[in-house]
Amino acid sequence: MSDVRELAARAEKLDAADELAPLRSRFVLDDVVYLDGNSLGALPANVPGRIEDVVRRQWGELRIRSWDESGWWTAPERIGDRIAPLVGAAPGQIVVGDSTSVNVLKALVGGVRLARLAQGPGRDEIVVDATTFPTDGYIAQSAARLTGCTLRPVTPAQVPGVLGERTAAVLLNHVDYRTGRLHDLPGLTAAVHAVGAIAVWDLCHSAGALPVGLDEHGVDLAVGCTYKYLNGGPGSPAYLYVRQDVQDRFDSPLPGWNSHADPFGMRPDFEPAAGALRGRVGTPDILSMLALEAALEVWEDVDVAAVRAKSLALTDFFLECVTSYVPDGLVESLTPAAHGERGSQVALRCSPKLSTSFEQGGTPIAGAVMKRLIERGVVGDFRHPDVLRFGFTPLYVGFGDAERAARVLGEELR
Structure with a gap:
C-alpha cells in the first residue's frame, strides 16, 4: 500500500510540473488510460469541425x-x-x-x-x-x-x-x-x-x-x-x-x-x-x-525535444511502477532500458506461468491479459502470442496514466 501511495503522489507532482500537460486539452479524451497511440492516435478536438x-x-x-x-x-x-x-x-x-x-x-x-x-x-x-x-x-x-x-x-x-x-x-x-x-x-x-x-x-x-x-x-x-x-x-x-x-x-x-x-x-x-x-x-x-x-x-509551438524528454520520463516511470506493482517473474520488459535505444513504447513479455490463469480456448496469453486491462479502462494492445504493448504519446498521456496502468496490470496479474 505504501508503494501505491508513494508512486501516486510522485505521479501527481510530475503531472503538475509537466510543461506539455496543457496539450491534453487539444484532444478528445475520457477517463480511459489510452496507451495505444502507437497504433492509432487520439482524436484532436479541432478535426470534427474542420x-x-x-x-x-x-x-x-x-x-x-x-x-x-x-x-x-x-x-x-x-x-x-x-x-x-x-x-x-x-x-x-x-x-x-x-x-x-x-x-x-x-x-x-x-x-x-x-x-x-x-x-x-x-x-x-x-x-x-x-x-x-x-x-x-x-x-x-x-x-x-x-x-x-x-x-x-x-x-x-x-x-x-x-x-x-x-x-x-x-x-x-x-x-x-x-x-x-x-x-x-x-x-x-x-x-x-x-x-x-x-x-x-x-x-x-x-x-x-x-x-x-x-x-x-x-x-x-x-x-x-x-x-x-x-x-x-x-x-x-x-x-x-x-x-x-x-x-x-x-x-x-x-x-x-x-x-x-x-x-x-x-x-x-x-x-x-x-x-x-x-x-x-x-x-x-x-x-x-x-x-x-x-x-x-x-x-504548433511544440518542441520535439521536449516531447522526447517527456517520453523517456514517462516510460522510465511506467517501468518503475511495473517493477513495484507486478509480482516478480510474471512479465519481462523487451524494451531497452538505455534511453538511446528506446522509442516511445514499452513492450512486456508475459511469463508462461500466466497461461493457466489467462490462456483459454486458444486465446494467446497477451490477448487475454490485455482484454482484462481494457475492461478496467487501460487500453494498450498485444502482439501474438505473449507481448503486451503500451504506447506513450507525450502530448496527451500523463504520469498519472502511467501509474494507473501499471497498478491495474499488477492487480490483474496477482
Whole structure:
C-alpha cells in the first residue's frame, strides 16, 4: 500500500510540473488510460469541425472549385511541409499521399535506381531489416523482383557487416514495432553511405515521438504513417521524404498524372515533376488528407525535444511502477532500458506461468491479459502470442496514466 501511495503522489507532482500537460486539452479524451497511440492516435478536438467545413462548404458548396479556391491541389506538399519539422527536414522534401506500403515501394525501387545511376549496374542487392513490420518485408521482396536484386534480410545490428559493393539500398525501421527498440539511424545511415548505397528509413514508430534528424544525418529516402503519434486518424495518408539533392534523380516506379510536370497536359509521354512532387501518384484522398492537416495543428509551438524528454520520463516511470506493482517473474520488459535505444513504447513479455490463469480456448496469453486491462479502462494492445504493448504519446498521456496502468496490470496479474 505504501508503494501505491508513494508512486501516486510522485505521479501527481510530475503531472503538475509537466510543461506539455496543457496539450491534453487539444484532444478528445475520457477517463480511459489510452496507451495505444502507437497504433492509432487520439482524436484532436479541432478535426470534427474542420471536416464538417470540408464536407459541407468546400465539397458541398464550392464543389470542384475547391481544388483551387480551398487549396486541395497543393495539399500533399503543403501538409508535407507541416510534417517536415517533426522529422528534422527542411521544406520542399516531403509529399503526403498513399499508404506507407506504397511509399516503401516507391522509396526502395527508387533507391535502387539511384544507386545504379551513381555506382553502376553491379548494385544488385537489397538489405532489409529481418525484424521489420511484415508489410515492409513483403514490399522489399517485391522490390527485389522488380529490380532484379537479391534480397538479404539481416538484423539491424548485422547491417554494417553485410554491406558492400553489391549493396544498392537498405530498408530499416527506426523503432522496432514489437519491442520499442530505437535503432541507430545516424550510425547505420553513415555505414550505408560508406559503401555508396542508399538509406531508406521507415519512421512509422518514431515520427511525432522523438527527434529524427533526416537532413542532419543525410538520410536519402524515408517513409512514415500519420495515424500513430501524428494523430491523423484511421487510415490517414502516409508520406514520402526525398532528400533535396537527390530529387532530380529520383525515379519513382509509380509515375502517375499527379507526378507529371504538366498534369493537365494529358501527354502520353511522362515527364516527372520537379522536386518531391514526383513522389505523388494519383488524385489525393482529400477528406483524409485535410483531417490530417487539421490534426497537425496540435503541434504548433511544440518542441520535439521536449516531447522526447517527456517520453523517456514517462516510460522510465511506467517501468518503475511495473517493477513495484507486478509480482516478480510474471512479465519481462523487451524494451531497452538505455534511453538511446528506446522509442516511445514499452513492450512486456508475459511469463508462461500466466497461461493457466489467462490462456483459454486458444486465446494467446497477451490477448487475454490485455482484454482484462481494457475492461478496467487501460487500453494498450498485444502482439501474438505473449507481448503486451503500451504506447506513450507525450502530448496527451500523463504520469498519472502511467501509474494507473501499471497498478491495474499488477492487480490483474496477482
